[in-house]
Amino acid sequence: MTAPSARLDSLPFTRKHLRLLTGSGVGWALDAMDVGLISFIIAALAAEWQLTPVETSWIASVGFIGMAIGASLGGLLADRLGRRQVFALTLLIYGIATGASALVGGVAALLVLRFFVGLGLGSELPVASTYVSEFAPTRMRGRLVVILEAFWAVGWTASALIGYFVVPLEEGWRWAFAVGAIPAVYALVVRWGLPESPRFLESKGRLEEADAIVRGFEASAGRPVTPSESPVAASTRSDAPAAPRGLAAVATLWAPALRMRTGALWLVWFCVNFSYYGAFIWIPSILFAQGFDLVRSFGFTLIITLAQLPGYAAAAWLIEAWGRRPTLATFLAGSAVAAVLFGNSTEAWQIIASGMALSFFNLGAWGALYAVTPELYPTATRATGAGWAAAVGRIASIVAPLFVPWAMAAGGAPLLFTVFSVFFAIAAVGVIPLVERRGTALEERLPAV
Numbered sequence: 001m002t003a004p005s006a007r008l009d010s011l012p013f014t015r016k017h018l019r020l021l022t023g024s025g026v027g028w029a030l031d032a033m034d035v036g037l038i039s040f041i042i043a044a045l046a047a048e049w050q051l052t053p054v055e056t057s058w059i060a061s062v063g064f065i066g067m068a069i070g071a072s073l074g075g076l077l078a079d080r081l082g083r084r085q086v087f088a089l090t091l092l093i094y095g096i097a098t099g100a101s102a103l104v105g106g107v108a109a110l111l112v113l114r115f116f117v118g119l120g121l122g123s124e125l126p127v128a129s130t131y132v133s134e135f136a137p138t139r140m141r142g143r144l145v146v147i148l149e150a151f152w153a154v155g156w157t158a159s160a161l162i163g164y165f166v167v168p169l170e171e172g173w174r175w176a177f178a179v180g181a182i183p184a185v186y187a188l189v190v191r192w193g194l195p196e197s198p199r200f201l202e203s204k205g206r207l208e209e210a211d212a213i214v215r216g217f218e219a220s221a222g223r224p225v226t227p228s229e230s231p232v233a234a235s236t237r238s239d240a241p242a243a244p245r246g247l248a249a250v251a252t253l254w255a256p257a258l259r260m261r262t263g264a265l266w267l268v269w270f271c272v273n274f275s276y277y278g279a280f281i282w283i284p285s286i287l288f289a290q291g292f293d294l295v296r297s298f299g300f301t302l303i304i305t306l307a308q309l310p311g312y313a314a315a316a317w318l319i320e321a322w323g324r325r326p327t328l329a330t331f332l333a334g335s336a337v338a339a340v341l342f343g344n345s346t347e348a349w350q351i352i353a354s355g356m357a358l359s360f361f362n363l364g365a366w367g368a369l370y371a372v373t374p375e376l377y378p379t380a381t382r383a384t385g386a387g388w389a390a391a392v393g394r395i396a397s398i399v400a401p402l403f404v405p406w407a408m409a410a411g412g413a414p415l416l417f418t419v420f421s422v423f424f425a426i427a428a429v430g431v432i433p434l435v436e437r438r439g440t441a442l443e444e445r446l447p448a449v
Helices: 004-009 015-048 053-081 083-101 107-135 138-165 172-179 182-193 198-203 207-220 246-252 259-280 283-289 294-306 308-321 324-343 348-375 379-430
Strands: none
Touching (some): 015 053, 015 138, 053 083, 053 107, 053 246, 083 107, 083 182, 138 172, 138 294, 138 308, 138 348, 198 207, 198 379, 308 324, 324 348, 348 379
16 A cells, blocks of 8 residues: 555646646745845835935845744744645735835834745745645656746746836835735635645645545546555554654754754855845845946846746756756856856946846756755655755845945945855855755655654
């Protein structure tokens, strides 16, 4: 008799997989749109409200404080309550907070709402990647998670279009925030339109529910289920370790069998977050400070953003052809080189070319990183592992926007992007201890703490 999770591994890609990937991807794109919009809105508010660099830095950073807390809590909740439930709840939280931001009249209220936006966003991202990873057939699991991450480029491009056409209008930033309320409505689609993860249900002993969901996918693949393929009692055998909760679940990430991969993963997440959010949240403002007007700097950013999609496409192919580690390390090394080139660019064509290279390599690296992360942990702590890696990364994303004004004053764009290049290089070295999981099943016995 075969467990539901094992039957998922052997399935071909079906219409149900496509619906699940698209449904999750739309939520992911909405996340990206919200994160991307704030970079344009900061530049507009700095002029309209005459904000200081410290105030604009905090508008960016307070959202990442919320994301750090949300990522650590969201993973724990997803391992306890379910992937779909937490996915929907987080969309609702940040959608409402973003929409409410359109009504603010000052920095203080905006900071409070941006914290709650970050709380929802931080919880949602690692949960969504875990969710898709647990449904994906083994032979294409990495590729599907990279494709999920590619929806980030769709959302970021949407934010660039809104930033270019809407934000420069009179109080256009309010309309931009209003558009950002869409995830609150989409949360209903997630809650009632997508299934719960059968792997999560199986880990909780809810075998009949898991079996029913897998049967639906098998039917979509034209693969009838025979009576012998019912759920197995082995999933609830008495010698199976109970799933840890709370701090015990976090401690499990540092069990001897997982210690090396957790340490390396946290290092990579920290470095990638520092460089990515330090650069991309500030690109419109950096270009504006270099003498380009607001509309032109937004236009450059839009062109640079378009290079994200081919970066994801390349990573989606290479992650199954080369493997997880070589793909991630290559894209991080490319990001390091592109960062140096961007920081030393002065002409418009140099800015666009090096910016597109940075966008291509950096977002390809993000796709590979999101594919690698949930594969490194067993089902009972998978969302916790992904969430805490993301939370450590968010610490860097809090620091990076605060670091940018200081670095710009001390040495300008060349110094700033040299630092970002160093962090990308460190992340590339940090990939070495990670475990290569291409072509292997997700299931793994939970290590003892």
